[in-house]
Amino acid sequence: MFSVMPQSETAVRLRGLRKEFGTVTAVDGVDLDVQDGEFFAMLGPSGSGKTTVLRMIAGFETPTAGSVELGGRDVTRLAPFERDVNTVFQDYALFPHMSVLDNVEYGLRVKKVRRAERRERALDALRSVRLEGMEGRRPGQLSGGQRQRVALARALVNRPRVLLLDEPLGALDLKLREEMQVELKALQREVGITFLFVTHDQEEALTMSDRVAVFGHGRIEQVGTPAEIYERPASAFVAGFVGTSNLVSGEAARAVLGRDGTFSIRPEKLRVVLDASDAGPAPDVGSDEHAAAGTVAEVVYAGPATRFVVDLDAGGRLIALQQNLQVSSMDVTGLRGARVRLVWQRRHEFAITS
Amino acid sequence: MNLSRPARLLFRLVLAAGLAVIYVPLLVVLLNSVNADRTFGWPPSGLTLRWWAAAWDSAGLRDALWTSVQAGLGATAVALVLGTMAAFAVQRYRFFGRDTVSLLIILPIALPGIVTGIALNNAFRAVLEPFGVGLGLFTVIVGHATFCVVTVYNNVLARLRRTGTRLEEASADLGADTFTTFRLVTFPMMRSALLAGGLLAFALSFDEIIVTTFTAGAGVRTLPIWIFENLFRPNQAPVVNVVAAALILASVVPIYLAQRLSGEVGTH
Numbered sequence: 001m002f003s004v005m006p007q008s009e010t011a012v013r014l015r016g017l018r019k020e021f022g023t024v025t026a027v028d029g030v031d032l033d034v035q036d037g038e039f040f041a042m043l044g045p046s047g048s049g050k051t052t053v054l055r056m057i058a059g060f061e062t063p064t065a066g067s068v069e070l071g072g073r074d075v076t077r078l079a080p081f082e083r084d085v086n087t088v089f090q091d092y093a094l095f096p097h098m099s100v101l102d103n104v105e106y107g108l109r110v111k112k113v114r115r116a117e118r119r120e121r122a123l124d125a126l127r128s129v130r131l132e133g134m135e136g137r138r139p140g141q142l143s144g145g146q147r148q149r150v151a152l153a154r155a156l157v158n159r160p161r162v163l164l165l166d167e168p169l170g171a172l173d174l175k176l177r178e179e180m181q182v183e184l185k186a187l188q189r190e191v192g193i194t195f196l197f198v199t200h201d202q203e204e205a206l207t208m209s210d211r212v213a214v215f216g217h218g219r220i221e222q223v224g225t226p227a228e229i230y231e232r233p234a235s236a237f238v239a240g241f242v243g244t245s246n247l248v249s250g251e252a253a254r255a256v257l258g259r260d261g262t263f264s265i266r267p268e269k270l271r272v273v274l275d276a277s278d279a280g281p282a283p284d285v286g287s288d289e290h291a292a293a294g295t296v297a298e299v300v301y302a303g304p305a306t307r308f309v310v311d312l313d314a315g316g317r318l319i320a321l322q323q324n325l326q327v328s329s330m331d332v333t334g335l336r337g338a339r340v341r342l343v344w345q346r347r348h349e350f351a352i353t354s
Numbered sequence: 355m356n357l358s359r360p361a362r363l364l365f366r367l368v369l370a371a372g373l374a375v376i377y378v379p380l381l382v383v384l385l386n387s388v389n390a391d392r393t394f395g396w397p398p399s400g401l402t403l404r405w406w407a408a409a410w411d412s413a414g415l416r417d418a419l420w421t422s423v424q425a426g427l428g429a430t431a432v433a434l435v436l437g438t439m440a441a442f443a444v445q446r447y448r449f450f451g452r453d454t455v456s457l458l459i460i461l462p463i464a465l466p467g468i469v470t471g472i473a474l475n476n477a478f479r480a481v482l483e484p485f486g487v488g489l490g491l492f493t494v495i496v497g498h499a500t501f502c503v504v505t506v507y508n509n510v511l512a513r514l515r516r517t518g519t520r521l522e523e524a525s526a527d528l529g530a531d532t533f534t535t536f537r538l539v540t541f542p543m544m545r546s547a548l549l550a551g552g553l554l555a556f557a558l559s560f561d562e563i564i565v566t567t568f569t570a571g572a573g574v575r576t577l578p579i580w581i582f583e584n585l586f587r588p589n590q591a592p593v594v595n596v597v598a599a600a601l602i603l604a605s606v607v608p609i610y611l612a613q614r615l616s617g618e619v620g621t622h
Contacts, residue, residue: 059527081526095521
């Protein structure tokens, strides 16, 4: 006798996934591999197809074409209750006629887990989301943040292979959202389950995930670590959606960079140098640097940093973010209309394919 | 909005007058049911429970009451099953002619009873009688069900529209098959809507007289028909008053319950 442990490394594998609603193509050919234990974000604007992909993984939508595999098993045609995934819904979808404890026990109850065991596991799950003592309440008696935790506990108590989260923090206010970001991340590390979450908030995606897939128009534009996505956007769409898009193209690219094409430079990589003279490269531009002269069109003082909107002489407009290390609002507000030079290191400019 | 003192006074008077028109006659019926004077002289010459005792002993009345309860329960049962199924079909599925079906289901409640009555009478006699099924309790139940379905349908439809499918998705996601989801989530969410719709259906059936007249046949007498027949017999008038008084008391409870249940679930 020997036993084969099918230790698949891939938690979710999507191949050629398509979904059409009537004449609208919501998902237009998506290939994706999510590894076991990853905290994976699907990031994109509304209508980019990310939620539809999530719903196809959960089994609420049937793909028009393509396949969904969970842990190496093709589940494309299986019903939601036949899949080893659980979902935290955007509006939580707690059962209003059941107590918090009954909500959390639900998944175990329908799988015929014995009462004593399911109670113990449910209480455990409630403890892990810091909701002990709330088990007798109805969802209607909880705050938004508490409901969110109940939804998490209700999904996690089943120990699914993959936890799907649909804009899980979307309904919370800013402060609570930031708290929950940290908490979710810690929880994921603790339970070791693959988290696949959908968000339109680029900051959320960058801060929480191991890897991000950026969605646009029903396709995946780029997959990578947050740093890769941010520092090396693969397309103008990604550059524009993740962070502030600072694109130099056409005439300006030829004049400033001496190259043809479209290039992206992140605002915080630009140094603003006050410049009295218009002639020649300033003496403090190094050989590994590029510089461009321009006029300050707008100055926005934003507490820890100041944003300069600069119209380049060569055409185009760049935004530069400067930390307010020494300056205060008094110093910067008078700079509108001033002549400046933007200086950056060449390694921070990235060519973008259309 | 702030109103001036005279305006406030005026509105209060109008409200009081409106309510008085509805409720003073009901109060008179209640009083007359214990009025010792057989011709309902006013003010009452004395109080008596004689008429209540007479009503209790009237076999015709008891039969009629029992017939009405049977008809009401039968029509309500039919309405609950058909109304719920129709509401699910219309709310959850897209199919050809969906809006038309919805309209056709609601129409009977707006249709004049006399039209429904004549139509059903003709249909029953043309279709059922050749098979040996005459007019009777069964045809009364079918007749009542045509408009009772509407109250259940409307209640369930509104509830389905409000709850959507997200709770059922959550249930399926947690591993419950379709039947378990219906038992543990869909039905409990529906329960109060069904109860409210059922109570209204029963109430509609219970005081229905026009359609009943056309579908009851000779032997079947529901309570409203019995009242109508006895109202103008001088020696039965006090008993009719008692029935009216009892019905007033009996209808307060279900209407109160139905109203509370309609708004209960979903209002966090």
